[in-house]
Amino acid sequence: AFIHKKCRNTDIPYLHSNVHRFVVPEDKIKWSTEYPEYNPPDYTASSAIGKPYSDDKLEGIKWNNIDGKVNRISHIVNYSFDSKGRPLNPMGRTGLQGRGILGRWGPNHAADPLVTRCKNGRVQFVAIQRHDTGEWAIPGGMVDAGEEISATLKREFSEEALGGKDLRQLDALWKNKKELYRGYVDDPRNTDNAWMETVCVNFHDETGLLNDVELEAADDAKAVKWVDITTTEPLYASHVQFINILRQHLKI
Ligand code: RP5
Ligand code: MG
Ligand code: MG
Secondary structure: OOOOOHHHOOOOOOOOOOOOOOOOOHHHOOOOOOOOOOOOOEEEOHHHOOOOOOOOOOOOOOOOOEEOOEEOOOOOOOOOEOOOOOEOOOOOOOOOEEEEOOOOOEEEEEEEEEEEEEEOOEEEEEEEEEOOOOOEEOOOEEOOOOOOHHHHHHHHHHHHHEOOOOOHHHHHHHHOEEEEEEEEOOOOOOOOOEEEEEEEEEEEEOOOHHHHOOOEOOOOEEEEEEEEOOOOOOOOOOHHHHHHHHHHHHOO
């Protein structure tokens, strides 16, 4: 599947900045294709420096490894490096160097809980509206240093869709899981040197546990709602692809 488009968007400036990406035509995406004119701006936002989760220097990082508590292994490839020793986006050029607003050089790992139920004969999922771009999305967020992905999935769902509540009555939900996707995300924040990867896991509510739970947007989310999985509405990053993988499994 072709998933390297939103991170090449030149219609709008890079998120929270006035920096524009260098144009990368489709036939110039691959690093192996010569593109002598390629001269992307080098941008790392000041908001992405000096944070507990930010890589403020390149020295000493154990690339392609578990580096202390930080997983620097890509789900898809052993990544290589540019002339400054910075990881190269395995999907190719994005028109921007640096980290942008991402914290880590190389892969920035996330986890996305795709929570579904059947209602009136239709399969629905919990969608949140993101504060940053205003787009609707599957809930999800960064895997904290040392955190198990299974914990990130629950934590992010609770933070973004349950108003931070950790509901014991949902324990059964977390057991009914199916991994749908593990890999690169076509995220608008990606750069030539830093990119999003995720694990998207479907949790299906077989017994109506969520029918009595009030969804409440919080944290990264400004709104939350149930959406039919046959929706044709656009979603953030590659999230439509994750919905499509689920639809293929369910044959709907
Ligand atoms: C996307 O960004 C992932 O699929 C995940 O949904 C999200 C994680 O970033 P934050 O929501 O923490 O900004 O690439
Ligand atoms: Mg979050
Ligand atoms: Mg989030």
